[in-house]
Amino acid sequence: MSVRRFAAMGCEIVVSGVDDAAYRATGRLFAERERIFSRFRADSELNRVNRRGGRSVFVSTQFSSMLAIALDAARETDGLVDPTLARALEGAGYDADFTQLRDDGRPPAPGGTGRWRDIRLVGRHALLPAGVQLDLNGVVKGKTVDDSLALLAGDAFVCAGGDLAVRGGAVVGLPGGGTVRLVRGGLATSGSDRRRWMRGGLAQHHLIDPRTGSPSRSCWRQVTACGATCLAADIAAKAAFLLGEDGPDWLDANRIPGRFVAAEGNVHANASWRRSLEQELLCT
Amino acid sequence: MKTLGASQDFLIFVCFTDNLMEAQGVSARERAPLATPGRIDAAWRRARLAKIGLAGLAALGFGAWMGLARATYAGHAKHDVRPLSIPQPLYRVVRRNLLQAGILAPATAPPDASTSSS
Numbered sequence: 001m002s003v004r005r006f007a008a009m010g011c012e013i014v015v016s017g018v019d020d021a022a023y024r025a026t027g028r029l030f031a032e033r034e035r036i037f038s039r040f041r042a043d044s045e046l047n048r049v050n051r052r053g054g055r056s057v058f059v060s061t062q063f064s065s066m067l068a069i070a071l072d073a074a075r076e077t078d079g080l081v082d083p084t085l086a087r088a089l090e091g092a093g094y095d096a097d098f099t100q101l102r103d104d105g106r107p108p109a110p111g112g113t114g115r116w117r118d119i120r121l122v123g124r125h126a127l128l129p130a131g132v133q134l135d136l137n138g139v140v141k142g143k144t145v146d147d148s149l150a151l152l153a154g155d156a157f158v159c160a161g162g163d164l165a166v167r168g169g170a171v172v173g174l175p176g177g178g179t180v181r182l183v184r185g186g187l188a189t190s191g192s193d194r195r196r197w198m199r200g201g202l203a204q205h206h207l208i209d210p211r212t213g214s215p216s217r218s219c220w221r222q223v224t225a226c227g228a229t230c231l232a233a234d235i236a237a238k239a240a241f242l243l244g245e246d247g248p249d250w251l252d253a254n255r256i257p258g259r260f261v262a263a264e265g266n267v268h269a270n271a272s273w274r275r276s277l278e279q280e281l282l283c284t
Numbered sequence: 285m286k287t288l289g290a291s292q293d294f295l296i297f298v299c300f301t302d303n304l305m306e307a308q309g310v311s312a313r314e315r316a317p318l319a320t321p322g323r324i325d326a327a328w329r330r331a332r333l334a335k336i337g338l339a340g341l342a343a344l345g346f347g348a349w350m351g352l353a354r355a356t357y358a359g360h361a362k363h364d365v366r367p368l369s370i371p372q373p374l375y376r377v378v379r380r381n382l383l384q385a386g387i388l389a390p391a392t393a394p395p396d397a398s399t400s401s402s
Contacts, residue, residue, distance in 0.1 A: 003396075162398065171391045171392070172395055172398060172399055189400050232386075272385065
């Protein structure tokens with residue numbers, strides 16, 4: 001299976017089973033989504049919307065549908081995957097492209113808690129309360145991976161910095177060691193081991209707990225979830241990470257396979273993960 | 285147009301009744317004195333009481349009818365009105381549409397890709 005790579009959204013994109021036209025289309029899609037949803041581009045639509053807090057703003061079709069997905073994700077996770085944490089991220093020090101982050105000695109400022117319920121979206125009219133800023137990164141990358149896979153014909157996979165969607169199956173390496181075959185859907189990992197930086201001498205990471213407005217103090221280092229799509233897997237992995245000890249049971253309640261790597265390195269698979277592998281073994 | 289007062293109406297009615305009785309051959313002695321002030325006042329009182337009574341009965345009847353209607357008529361709410369919301373069973377089904385699981389199997393080959401924190 002031929003594999004091609006390019007950089008977008010601050011990570012490496014790996015695409016398999018593509019011809020030149022499909023590869024270019026995938027690259028264009030990632031570039032377009034980055035142009036619309038980047039927090040670090042002054043001319044992005046996201047920043048235009050964030051600057052108009054407290055006033056209704058007419059947004060593009062792509063933006064409104066992505067915001068609708070983000071609000072659905074917040075609803076489905078009871079607010080754990082919240083799109084209104086941009087200020088909290090900035091307060092923690094993630095206020096520039098990740099490669100440019102430096103510890104400038106300032107202490108981290110606790111950001112506001114999640115306020116996704118205050119956002120109004122009617123058609124293509126969005127209204128953010130004053131003081132609320134969006135960060136749609138929680139859904140944009142997963143959705144773009146899924147949309148990229150839809151551009152490809154036949155068996156293929158798309159992987160963006162570890163978030164993966166597959167058609168026709170692929171064997172995937174897992175955090176903490178081990179592999180698994182992803183037969184259908186998506187696999188995503190959320191963790192505090194990457195995108196870490198220092199602020200005022202304190203370690204920070206990008207997974208903000210919407211209940212506190214600060215980086216999560218989850219007992220897990222990495223959580224991998226398997227969803228029907230990459231977006232579903234990404235949402236499930238983030239929510240399970242933020243839930244800490246309750247994460248495995250929450251994924252089981254939603255029948256989503258999840259694999260957890262604890263801070264000390266122990267690997268724990270939830271019942272759905274174990275069951276799905278056992279069932280597959282029984283069938284074969 | 286000038287409207288007549290209630291007492292003027294009554295006097296006109298009395299005159300009309302006198303003329304009618306004369307026309308029917310009833311003598312003046314046989315007739316009872318109809319227009320004495322005491323009887324007029326008493327009649328007004330009775331009329332006023334009757335009006336109040338009727339209004340009270342109508343209000344009571346309306347209230348009773350409304351209460352019965354609320355309690356029995358199919359189109360009326362039987363309890364406090366609450367905002368419309370999606371029924372919880374449907375909500376749970378819709379929720380599961382986004383949070384759906386993929387399919388995993390044991391690996392039988394070297395990895396094509398790897399998942400890691402992003």
